[in-house]
Amino acid sequence: MKHPPHPRPRGPRLGLECAAVPAPGRFLGTPLAVAALVAGAALAPAADRTVLSIGAHAGDAEITTGALLARHRRLGDRVVMLHLTLGEGGNPKLSPAAYGEQKKREALAAAQALGAEALFGPWKDGELRDTEEAARYVADVIRQVKPTHVVTHWKTSLHPDHEAAHRIVNAAVLLASLEGFESAHPRHRGLRGVYYADNWEDAEGFTPYLYVDVTEDLAAWKAAVTSYEFIRGGISSFPYLEYYEALARVRGALAGKRFAVALEVDPFAKKRVLDTLP
Numbered sequence: 422m423k424h425p426p427h428p429r430p431r432g433p434r435l436g437l438e439c440a441a442v443p444a445p446g447r448f449l450g451t452p453l454a455v456a457a458l459v460a461g462a463a464l465a466p467a468a469d470r471t472v473l474s475i476g477a478h479a480g481d482a483e484i485t486t487g488a489l490l491a492r493h494r495r496l497g498d499r500v501v502m503l504h505l506t507l508g509e510g511g512n513p514k515l516s517p518a519a520y521g522e523q524k525k526r527e528a529l530a531a532a533q534a535l536g537a538e539a540l541f542g543p544w545k546d547g548e549l550r551d552t553e554e555a556a557r558y559v560a561d562v563i564r565q566v567k568p569t570h571v572v573t574h575w576k577t578s579l580h581p582d583h584e585a586a587h588r589i590v591n592a593a594v595l596l597a598s599l600e601g602f603e604s605a606h607p608r609h610r611g612l613r614g615v616y617y618a619d620n621w622e623d624a625e626g627f628t629p630y631l632y633v634d635v636t637e638d639l640a641a642w643k644a645a646v647t648s649y650e651f652i653r654g655g656i657s658s659f660p661y662l663e664y665y666e667a668l669a670r671v672r673g674a675l676a677g678k679r680f681a682v683a684l685e686v687d688p689f690a691k692k693r694v695l696d697t698l699p
């Protein structure tokens with residue numbers, strides 16, 4: 422097994438938190454390269470994976486994809502979370518600075534419980550914007566982490582930070598693969614697919630496409646996500662834990678499993694070209 426059995430959370434790992442904005446490279450907006458990359462993903466062998474889950478706020482990646490990450494970690498894969506902001510603005514009883522400290526501690530504890538590495542972006546809660554600078558930053562993270570699979574927010578959301586994250590990540594995936602995008606790290610062309618997480622705030626137009634059995638990983642997910650006070654209850658009125666456990670059961674029921682995590686992909690990634698019927 423390539424990866425050691427013990428979790429190595431690297432929250433403050435460097436190079437990433439303070440990743441320099443790379444020198445200007447050519448920014449290509451076309452989704453065609455991404456389309457080709459995602460379309461090829463379905464037939465790629467499932468081995469030696471690195472799963473990078475990118476959330477707008479600390480807690481997003483864990484609540485939606487934590488069980489998936491725990492599963493892949495258990496299978497020996499490397500799993501990494503990038504929290505673009507700490508989501509530090511959501512506690513009416515604490516200042517953003519104080520709650521941000523708390524969220525960072527909670528994120529590190531959750532990562533440790535999942536056996537994941539945690540990385541933190543430099544943005545503030547509510548201020549994430551779909552800028553070229555943000556895409557360059559995330560592209561550089563992708564070049565360093567070298568994911569085989571990226572999971573992030575679906576395109577429509579109640580939260581502008583989530584929608585910005587979707588666009589930033591898609592632009593970054595393309596940039597990271599381009600020779601013309603110059604940064605301190607070589608281009609990364611090993612990505613097999615981009616997937617979108619099943620998030621209650623991102624539900625508009627989200628149709629589950631891929632179901633992954635997480636029956637054996639739900640306990641690890643619960644242990645991890647309850648590192649967060651807002652998930653345990655008491656900050657938000659939304660019943661996070663109950664909702665996502667019930668959602669995993671509902672997705673599992675539709676997949677013929679006890680618990681499952683459902684993911685969406687871009688419409689162009691659903692195109693399959695075969696020599697015969699499958």
Ligand SMILES: [Zn+2]
Pocket residue numbers: 477478481508580583
């Ligand atoms: Zn969020």
